[in-house]
Amino acid sequence: MMTEPRWNYLMDMDGVLVREEHLVPGADAFIAELRENSVPFMVLTNNSIYSPRDLRARLHRTGLDIPEDSIWTSALATAQFLDQQRPGGSAYVVGESGLTTALHNIGYVLTDRDPDYVVLGETRTYSFEAITRAIRMVEGGARFIATNPDEKGPSRDGSLPATGAVAALIEKATGRAPYFVGKPNPLMMRSALRNLGAHSESTLMIGDRMDTDISSGLEAGLQTVLVLSGISDASTAEVFPYRPTLILDSVADLVGNTANPFKSVDT
Template identity: 80%
Template sequence: MTDTQVVTAAEPILSYLTDMDGVLVHEDHLVPGADKFLAELRANETPFLVLTNNSIRTPRDLQARLRHTGLDIPESAIWTSALATATFLDEQRPGGTAYVVGESGLTTALHEIGYVLTDSDPDYVVLGETRTYSFEAITTAIRLVERGARFIATNPDPTGPSRDGSLPATGSVAALITRATGREPYYVGKPNPLMMRSALRRIGAHSQSTVMIGDRMDTDVVAGLEAGLRTILVTSGISSRESVEQFPYRPTMVVDSVADLVGSTPNPFT
């Protein structure tokens, strides 16, 4: 079932950005219809990019994870907050140095842009997500920020999921460092529209002709809206139809899942 606002823009839909968890997969299981939706985009030769705020895995690792669920998505169609952060740093300070708290998804992205990872007077402290935050690493990050390193975080998500319940994520650890240093990080990932814009550049797309599909009003929808995209909220993840009314902005369309979009691409608003 769909709930569509009046769409005043007559621009055709030429490309898609879509969140991963809650939209295409849910706890390592395929969201029913996600495979058919992506197959339809391919059949229509519609460019798309899968986005995730999780910075732990490289695109190759994520490709393998998605293939295990039944989705065959190329590495080139996966855009992480780690890649967006690396792109941002490469534009801001090419060939710089960073002290990283994170895993291979983040360290690999920074190595690929030519950054040197060091704890000796780095240009940046870059905080990402990791399964096991080290107290020693966090202490080092605090001291480096106190000494003048610029503070960057891949995303503001406070918690992440696990089989046993919530885990502290990048936003929570960033808050700890901020409380200790008085320095706020610059968050690159959603809901920063910067991640949307870097994703658009990745596939050569324009905001006016691109749709953002997500399951969270407070990250996916607001990031898409602020980047000038039309947005579709799916209720197969975090946000519900009822929760939409709690926000001062609305998605262009609300559907139960991406399965509801099958047969309506490339333009579900017509």
């Protein structure tokens, strides 16, 4: 008799667990059930500003108890990628402490003199001087890496330019396109799977965006769940040539079914 697979979970953070600093209803019960049943999971975010410790504190304020080692950021994925590509290298970084700390932790030297890489991440205070230096270093032969392709992010006052928008500026000035590590690059998913010790065949990716979460999940060979608690609505999935495995209102629909998530749609 064949046994059902034990499912592992990867999930986006914003729009899946929290939205605009508020808990998505039922997300606390979902995370609690995963932890109580020792179900392996990892929370993913393209945000490279914060360290896992910072994000744990942010999530805890909303009522979610998520360990640091269950949080995987584009900064960590970028650091792991660079450590595999060029161990002990050097980088000029435009970004915040989440990115610089990740690179320090793999033994990278951060420098503005002949670096191996220019690494662009997200920051709330993009400096024209820093961007100009990055352009000149890329022109001088530094390889161009960006943590994620998101073009804008939210704030209380409206949209803010994000990593993808600034990367486009540098690309336009240099003629050199960056390599984006974060979603929708399936590399982000595979690095999270390795850190989770999970296999793609028994892992679900939960996200609120078809063009990043679901796309990268599919390309990494995962089952995918689109939740409607964030950016996407029911009609969004119809626009794309691919479909998620499940479409649910939110992760609250999985409570009681985390061992077999497909029971949530059984008739």
